[in-house]
Amino acid sequence: MKTSLPLKVLNVVGLIIMVAIFAMPFIWMISTSLKTLGETMVFPPKWIPDELIWENFVSAWNSGPFLQYFINSVLVSVGILIFQFITVIPAAYAFARYEFRFKNMLFSLVMVTMMIPAQLIFLPVFLNLSDWGLLDTLWGLILPFATSAFGIFMLRQTFKQVPEELLEAARLDNSTDFKIMMKIMVPMAKPTLITLGLFNFITHWNDYFWPLVMTTSEKARTLPVGIAQLRQVDGGVAWNILMAGNVILVIPILIIFFFAQRHIIRAFTYTGVK
Amino acid sequence: MAKIQLKSVSKAYGNNKKVIEDMNLEIQDGSFTVLVGPSGCGKSTTLRIIAGLEEVSSGEIWIGDRLVNDVAPGKRGISMVFQNYALYPTMSVRGNIEFGLENMKIPKAERKKMVEEIAEVVDLTEYLDKKPQNLSGGQRQRVALARAMVKKPDVFIFDEPLSNLDAKLRGQMRTELIQLHKRLGTTFIYVTHDQVEAMSMGDEIVILDKGHIMQQAAPMEVYHNPANQFVANFIGTPSMNVLPKSMVEGKTGMITDERISYIGFRPEHADMQMEKLDTSGINLSCEIITMETLGSETLYLVNSDAGQFQVKSFHAPLIDTKKVHVTIPMDKLYYFDTQGNRVFVEEIPFQTPVREARGEVLV
Numbered sequence: 338m339k340t341s342l343p344l345k346v347l348n349v350v351g352l353i354i355m356v357a358i359f360a361m362p363f364i365w366m367i368s369t370s371l372k373t374l375g376e377t378m379v380f381p382p383k384w385i386p387d388e389l390i391w392e393n394f395v396s397a398w399n400s401g402p403f404l405q406y407f408i409n410s411v412l413v414s415v416g417i418l419i420f421q422f423i424t425v426i427p428a429a430y431a432f433a434r435y436e437f438r439f440k441n442m443l444f445s446l447v448m449v450t451m452m453i454p455a456q457l458i459f460l461p462v463f464l465n466l467s468d469w470g471l472l473d474t475l476w477g478l479i480l481p482f483a484t485s486a487f488g489i490f491m492l493r494q495t496f497k498q499v500p501e502e503l504l505e506a507a508r509l510d511n512s513t514d515f516k517i518m519m520k521i522m523v524p525m526a527k528p529t530l531i532t533l534g535l536f537n538f539i540t541h542w543n544d545y546f547w548p549l550v551m552t553t554s555e556k557a558r559t560l561p562v563g564i565a566q567l568r569q570v571d572g573g574v575a576w577n578i579l580m581a582g583n584v585i586l587v588i589p590i591l592i593i594f595f596f597a598q599r600h601i602i603r604a605f606t607y608t609g610v611k
Numbered sequence: 612m613a614k615i616q617l618k619s620v621s622k623a624y625g626n627n628k629k630v631i632e633d634m635n636l637e638i639q640d641g642s643f644t645v646l647v648g649p650s651g652c653g654k655s656t657t658l659r660i661i662a663g664l665e666e667v668s669s670g671e672i673w674i675g676d677r678l679v680n681d682v683a684p685g686k687r688g689i690s691m692v693f694q695n696y697a698l699y700p701t702m703s704v705r706g707n708i709e710f711g712l713e714n715m716k717i718p719k720a721e722r723k724k725m726v727e728e729i730a731e732v733v734d735l736t737e738y739l740d741k742k743p744q745n746l747s748g749g750q751r752q753r754v755a756l757a758r759a760m761v762k763k764p765d766v767f768i769f770d771e772p773l774s775n776l777d778a779k780l781r782g783q784m785r786t787e788l789i790q791l792h793k794r795l796g797t798t799f800i801y802v803t804h805d806q807v808e809a810m811s812m813g814d815e816i817v818i819l820d821k822g823h824i825m826q827q828a829a830p831m832e833v834y835h836n837p838a839n840q841f842v843a844n845f846i847g848t849p850s851m852n853v854l855p856k857s858m859v860e861g862k863t864g865m866i867t868d869e870r871i872s873y874i875g876f877r878p879e880h881a882d883m884q885m886e887k888l889d890t891s892g893i894n895l896s897c898e899i900i901t902m903e904t905l906g907s908e909t910l911y912l913v914n915s916d917a918g919q920f921q922v923k924s925f926h927a928p929l930i931d932t933k934k935v936h937v938t939i940p941m942d943k944l945y946y947f948d949t950q951g952n953r954v955f956v957e958e959i960p961f962q963t964p965v966r967e968a969r970g971e972v973l974v
């Protein structure tokens with residue numbers, strides 16, 4: 338198909354606007370993180386600081402136990418990821434491939450949990466964890482997210498697309514169900530799993546609400562909470578330090594995106610198991 | 612190696628009508644048995660029941676001297692080749708072939724040797740580390756075959772394994788499978804809806820219709836001695852001509868046997884002549900409606916007092932002729948009752964006119 342020149346121009350202009358909308362806050366964040374405090378206040382705002390103040394990052398990092406926060410963040414995000422895979426894969430396999438009593442009812446129940454906002458259940462979960470003595474611990478940050486209804490739903494769809502013949506062939510090859518799941522289904526669902534894993538990681542890496550309500554001390558705090566505390570510097574907000582903190586927060590995600598880009602694009606353009 | 616028996620097996624999916632009803636089937640040890648029948652007649656279901664992929668509603672399945680109703684598919688000593696090959700897409704060719712062995716807990720070194728041996732047999736050695744997606748249809752078929760063979764099963768089952776291949780490759784694979792069967796001497800059960808495939812490959816043919824066995828016999832037996840009208844129709848191209856007896860009786864004489872209501876004959880047994888001959892048999896004057904020349908043979912559709920039927924002739928095609936005479940020898944006739952079952956007769960069941968005709972020739 339050939340597109341006419343005006344249409345092409347329109348296309349490019351549209352794309353530039355889209356990129357600008359998405360990239361602007363990001364660029365603004367980086368720019369601010371390199372300014373002096375005074376420079377953050379000037380009007381009209383400057384895109385490129387007169388002088389790049391790399392020390393902002395050092396100040397941000399040193400203004401609290403950021404190494405601790407960072408380790409906590411990694412432990413929580415990775416922990417959630419592992420738990421979710423452990424629970425979501427077998428559940429999705431069962432819903433996709435087994436016939437059992439109350440299957441539809443149970444699946445509806447799983448689906449319903451997706452529609453309940455987290456703010457609604459946070460209180461009972463909070464009380465629950467408090468009973469178990471898990472407040473202000475990493476477990477308290479991991480366990481409430483140990484499974485994911487959305488993950489079960491997505492993966493079940495993928496598993497359902499695997500041709501029945503493959504499972505039959507495996508059964509004739511004397512394979513156990515566990516092996517069918519791990520050796521045949523999971524490899525075929527790799528793009529879905531990568532997508533789920535990425536979303537999951539980003540969501541929980543950036544999560545602010547839950548760690549904020551669950552933690553009271555540094556030992557269990559994660560990066561987003563730690564960085565938000567940078568605001569509480571006496572005498573107004575040090576925007577440059579705060580933004581440096583934010584850059585520190587997003588760097589790991591940027592690195593992951595950089596390396597997983599190929600997979601991410603494939604995961605999104607992926608149209609099904611052949 | 613093992614003989615397989617189904618004893619009054621029935622199968623219904625859910626609460627639907629039975630797909631297979633009270634089937635008794637015996638498959639001889641070491642035979643190449645072909646299940647054939649129209650689409651939806653229950654061929655795949657029968658296979659899957661033998662393999663254990665489908666549970667029976669009632670009845671018993673015996674493999675060798677084992678009752679296997681409750682034996683898992685992987686423990687029945689069966690290998691299956693699927694229509695769409697069903698290769699594991701994320702595993703290499705090697706992985707595909709090895710998977711079953713792994714599950715049989717065969718040590719790694721031995722597995723490697725077995726895989727390499729079998730790859731040699733099916734000529735896949737250089738593809739061992741490729742993924743199935745990167746292979747051609749014929750190569751995938753070979754992987755599927757290798758995967759089945761490497762387990763050294765007692766029984767091989769095939770569900771239309773060649774239907775996805777082009778005609779040439781199909782012919783080639785057909786020969787290879789026949790040779791494979793000769794070499795292994797293992798029981799082969801093979802499903803197809805192509806009667807040519809059935810006739811050329813099987814040493815035993817089971818013809819199914821609507822979940823019932825219509826006949827089980829050797830290919831030539833099925834052709835020369837069909838048990839009923841269905842088999843007569845299904846086997847042979849073109850299929851047998853079957854005419855109601857009333858249409859044939861007129862000139863040839865009344866039929867004495869009460870049971871007979873249809874008369875059949877194969878197109879290739881009808882003799883077509885320009886002149887009326889005095890040979891004994893059913894003599895019909897016919898008009899050619901259409902003609903198909905197939906090289907060595909010619910196929911005619913003709914119209915007669917007895918109705919339309921087909922004639923296959925190995926003579927040079929009769930191009931300019933319309934009016935012909937067709938003679939069907941008495942000993943080439945098949946008789947069927949109202950239900951379509953074969954009626955076997957001791958002697959020619961026509962009244963005197965036939966004898967008279969014969970008398971005339973003698974005088």
Ligand SMILES: Nc1ncnc2c1ncn2[C@@H]1O[C@H](COP(=O)(O)OP(=O)(O)OP(=O)(O)O)[C@@H](O)[C@H]1O
Pocket residue numbers: 624630648649650651652653654655656657804
């Ligand atoms: N899972 C199922 N659920 C319900 N009905 C089924 C199922 N599988 C097969 N059937 C029905 O059972 C009958 C026999 O099916 P089967 O697959 O054995 O036919 P087939 O002889 O192999 O036909 P084909 O030559 O088309 O493969 C068909 O009428 C089909 O609709």
Ligand SMILES: [Mg+2]
Pocket residue numbers: 654655656770
């Ligand atoms: Mg079938």
